Amino acid sequence: MAITIQQIKELRSATAAGMGACKEALTATNGDMAEAVKYLREKGLAVAAKRVDKESKQGIIALAVAPDKKSMALAEVNCETDFVAKTEAFIKFVDEAAQTALAGKDIATTLEDDYKMLLTKTGENVKIRRSERYVLEGTGVLSGYIHMGGKIGVMVELATPCEKCAASPELAEAAHMICLQIAANAPKYINPEDVPQAEIDAELEIKLNALKEQKGKLPPEQALVGIKKGMAAKYCTQICLMKQDYVADGDLTVEKYLAGVSKNLGGAPITVKRFVRMQLGA
Incomplete structure (x- = not known):
């Protein structure tokens, strides 16, 4: 019988065995999941099969x-x-x-x-x-950082049209500092415009319900327009990298910090192209 990728994924999830080993086991047992687990145990993956509940x-x-x-x-x-x-x-x-x-x-x-x-x-x-x-895309610099002995890992890519700036130690240092920022403050997005409207709406609903619970009722609709705008802006300062307070200088945002680096390098624009933050088990 033909073995599907879904069967392979299910067996891998149950045993933590490799994709190739799971396909081999399912093929050898004609797709019988229980027999495939037994097959893997007999082939040296008994530990994983026994401890899938851990x-x-x-x-x-x-x-x-x-x-x-x-x-x-x-x-x-x-x-x-x-x-x-x-x-x-x-x-x-x-x-x-x-x-x-x-x-x-x-x-x-x-x-x-x-x-x-x-x-x-x-x-x-x-x-x-x-x-x-x-992999570096265009002109810029990559930086990576491991925090707390491997509990958090970060990578970031900064972009600039200036090749000389891209090769400068100043930009490398800026990329490293942005890694520290991401590790410490766990942003989800780069800029407010990257945040899905559905996520903002969901957050506003939570905040407005809390406000109603506290006050007994919501303010008039005219007043709510400004309140919602303020709530949305505050939420974005928490989850958007460029709007966060810069960890090394609370008087600056990340956006202003990078603007300062740009000025020191002759004015070439510097943008955060992408980042990833991994937290152990999260």
């Missing part, structure tokens, strides 16, 4: 950076205990996972044998949770 909330996020700094990748691998997360074998595997992601390869497939060995060695339900790879 939650994997610990682990590490690792960063890999290309020598030319024009590409980088984050990888998160989870385990059950902080003890295992600190072992040499686990740390090595997560580093290899990040390097594999940097090379643009699938972690589960490429490191399948190493993964099996790690399961046997640790005796825990280890999960390759996610990865992200950035």
Whole structure:
């Protein structure tokens, strides 16, 4: 019988085995899920199959950076205990996972044998949770940062039309500071215009319901226009990177900080093109 990608995903979710191993097991057992689990256990993945009921909330996020700094990748691998997360074998595997992601390869497939060995060695339900790879697009700079010993990982890309500026240590430092900002304040978007209107409406509904609960009733509709506008603006300052207070200088926003960097580099515009923030288990 033909094995579907959905069957493979279900078996992988149940056992934490690699995609290739799951396809092999399902093919060998004619798609029988229970027999496929048994097959994987017999092939050396017994630990994962036995411990699928255990939650994997610990682990590490690792960063890999290309020598030319024009590409980088984050990888998160989870385990059950902080003890295992600190072992040499686990740390090595997560580093290899990040390097594999940097090379643009699938972690589960490429490191399948190493993964099996790690399961046997640790005796825990280890999960390759996610990865992200950035390759510099156009003129600019990439920066990455690992916070709290692998609990938080960040990558950011700053863009500028000025090639000289892109190669400057000042822009590299600015990108690093933006990484620190993202790690500390966890923005969801770059600019207010990036926030979906549905998300703003949902937040306003919560705020207005709270206001009604507090006051007993809502202000007149004419007054609500200004109130809603203020609530929306405040919400955006919390979740939008450029509107957040700059962590290294509370008198500035991130937007004003980058404007200052731009001025020091001769006025070439600097924009945050994209960013990603991973938090362990979140």
